[in-house]
Amino acid sequence: MLKFEILKREGLARVGVIHTPHGDIKTPAFVGAATRATVKALTYHEMNELGSQAVLSNTYHLFLRPGSKLIREGGGLAEFMSWRKPTFTDSGGFQIFSLPGVKLSEEGATFKSHIDGSKFMMSPELSMQTQWEIGADIHMAFDQLAKSESHGDMKRAMEQTHRWLERCVAEHERLEKEYFAKGLPEQYLYAVVQGGTFLDLRRESAEFESKLDVDGFGIGGVFVAEGMDEMLKTVCPILPEEKPRHLLGMGQEPRDLFIGAEFGCDTFDCVGPTRMARNGSLYMLDGRMNIKNARFEHDFAPVQEGCECECCKNYTRAYLHHLFRVDEITGKVLASIHNEHFVVSVTDKIRDSLTNGDFADYKKEFLARYYK
RNA sequence: GCUGGAAUCGUCUAGUGGCAAUGACAAGAGACUGUAAAUCUCUCGGCUUCGGCCUUCGUAGGUUCGAGUCCUACUUCCAGCA
Numbered sequence: 230m231l232k233f234e235i236l237k238r239e240g241l242a243r244v245g246v247i248h249t250p251h252g253d254i255k256t257p258a259f260v261g262a263a264t265r266a267t268v269k270a271l272t273y274h275e276m277n278e279l280g281s282q283a284v285l286s287n288t289y290h291l292f293l294r295p296g297s298k299l300i301r302e303g304g305g306l307a308e309f310m311s312w313r314k315p316t317f318t319d320s321g322g323f324q325i326f327s328l329p330g331v332k333l334s335e336e337g338a339t340f341k342s343h344i345d346g347s348k349f350m351m352s353p354e355l356s357m358q359t360q361w362e363i364g365a366d367i368h369m370a371f372d373q374l375a376k377s378e379s380h381g382d383m384k385r386a387m388e389q390t391h392r393w394l395e396r397c398v399a400e401h402e403r404l405e406k407e408y409f410a411k412g413l414p415e416q417y418l419y420a421v422v423q424g425g426t427f428l429d430l431r432r433e434s435a436e437f438e439s440k441l442d443v444d445g446f447g448i449g450g451v452f453v454a455e456g457m458d459e460m461l462k463t464v465c466p467i468l469p470e471e472k473p474r475h476l477l478g479m480g481q482e483p484r485d486l487f488i489g490a491e492f493g494c495d496t497f498d499c500v501g502p503t504r505m506a507r508n509g510s511l512y513m514l515d516g517r518m519n520i521k522n523a524r525f526e527h528d529f530a531p532v533q534e535g536c537e538c539e540c541c542k543n544y545t546r547a548y549l550h551h552l553f554r555v556d557e558i559t560g561k562v563l564a565s566i567h568n569e570h571f572v573v574s575v576t577d578k579i580r581d582s583l584t585n586g587d588f589a590d591y592k593k594e595f596l597a598r599y600y601k
Numbered sequence: 602g603c604u605g606g607a608a609u610c611g612u613c614u615a616g617u618g619g620c621a622a623u624g625a626c627a628a629g630a631g632a633c634u635g636u637a638a639a640u641c642u643c644u645c646g647g648c649u650u651c652g653g654c655c656u657u658c659g660u661a662g663g664u665u666c667g668a669g670u671c672c673u674a675c676u677u678c679c680a681g682c683a
Contacts, residue, residue, distance in 0.1 A: 479634060500633090502634095507638080
C-alpha cells in the first residue's frame with residue numbers, strides 16, 4: 230500500500246507527503262508532464278533546480294515508442310530517463326480515446342497508432358502489464374473517456390471504466406506478486422474517477438471506486454474548469470481520506486491549482502506550462518504574456534521581477550524575444566524552465582500557505598493580480 | 602555605344618487581355634488544460650454603413666469595353682558584344 234501521510238487539513242484541503250520507492254512528494258505538488266519520457270526541452274538537472282518533485286509519463290506514447298520492454302531493459306522509467314525522483318504513468322486511456330477511429334469493446338479499445346497507422350488493442354490488462362514493465366511508481370487505471378454532453382454517454386463510459394477498473398485491480402495484484410518475486414520495487418495503482426460534469430455520476434464513481442483496493446485516485450475527464458470546484462466538493466469527501474488524489478491534466482490555469490488543492494487534490498499534472506513555453510506564452514504574476522510580441526524587443530527586464538528561476542535570474546525579456554524571433558531552441562528551454570518553475574512554485578506556495586494557515590489570503594491575492 | 606533580358610504588396614516570387622493580383626518568407630496578433638502540439642489559426646495597399654468604394658504591378662503616354670499582361674518612349678538593373 231502506498232504510504233501517504235497527511236500533515237495538515239484545512240477544509241477539504243490537505244498537506245501531506247507521498248512516500249514512493251524513488252523518494253517523497255510533498256503535497257500539494259505539481260507533477261511535470263514527461264509524456265514521452267522527457268519533460269520537453271528540460272533535463273533532469275533543470276527540473277531538479279526548478280524544484281520539480283515528480284513527473285508523469287504516458288503509457289500510450291511509450292507503448293508505441295520505444296516500447297515498455299526497452300524501458301524495462303533500461304532499468305525502468307526513472308532509470309531509463311535518468312529521473313532520480315518519483316514517476317507516474319497515465320494509462321493511455323485518455324490518448325487512445327482521443328484518437329480518431331478508436332473502437333470500444335468490452336475487452337478493450339482498438340486503435341491505430343498516430344505514428345504509422347498500425348493497429349493495436351489496448352485492454353485493462355495490457356495497460357497494467359505495460360505500466361508495470363515501464364515501471365513508474367504510480368500507475369493510472371485504464372479508463373474509458375467520453376467527451377459528450379449526454380448523461381447517458383457519460384454513464385456508459387463511467388460504468389465501462391468501473392468494469393475495467395476491477396480488471397485493472399486484479400491484474401495489478403497478479404503483476405505485483407510477479408514483480409515482487411523478481412525483487413523489483415513496489416508500484417502503485419490509482420483508480421480514475423469519471424462522470425464528466427454530472428455530479429450524480431461523479432458521486433457514483435467515487436463511491437464505487439472507494440470500495441476497491443487501490444492506492445489512490447486520479448480525477449479525470451475535467452475539460453471545463455467551470456464547475457470543477459463543485460465536482461471536487463462532491464467527489465473528494467467520498468474518497469477515502471488516507472489515499473492521495475491526483476487531478477489529471479489540470480494546471481495550465483493557475484486558478485485550477487488553487488481550486489484543486491482547496492477541494493482536496495494532492496497532485497496535478499499538465500502539459501500546459503511547457504507547451505505554453507514552447508509557444509512563447511510565459512506566466513507572470515500579472516497573467517500570461519507572449520514573449521514574441523513586438524513590445525518586448527527593447528525590454529531588458531527579467532520575465533518576472535523577483536522570480537527565482539534560472540531564466541529570470543540571468544536573462545532578459547529582450548533576449549528571450551530575440552531567441553524566439555530567430556527560433557533558437559534555447560529560447561524554448563529558458564521559457565520552459567520559467568513556466569515549469571512558475572506552476573511548481575505556485576503549488577509549493579499553496580502548500581506553504583496551507584501549512585501556515587494563510588491559504589485564503591494567498592489565493593485571494595494571487596488570483597486578484599493574475600486575473601485582474 | 603550596340604544587342605538581348607528584366608522591373609509586381611518589407612523581401613523573393615506567380616501571373617501573357619477580365620486582377621486588389623499567387624505562393625513562400627518576414628511582420629502583426631491570437632489559441633493552447635490526463636501532449637498526434639518547437640503546433641495551429643487569423644491579419645498582412647487604403648477606406649468601409651461589410652454591399653462595396655478608392656489607389657496599386659519602374660515612369661509617361663497609347664491601343665482596347667477592359668492592361669500587371671499588348672504597343673511607344675524614357676529610367677534603372679542584369680547578361681553578352683564593343
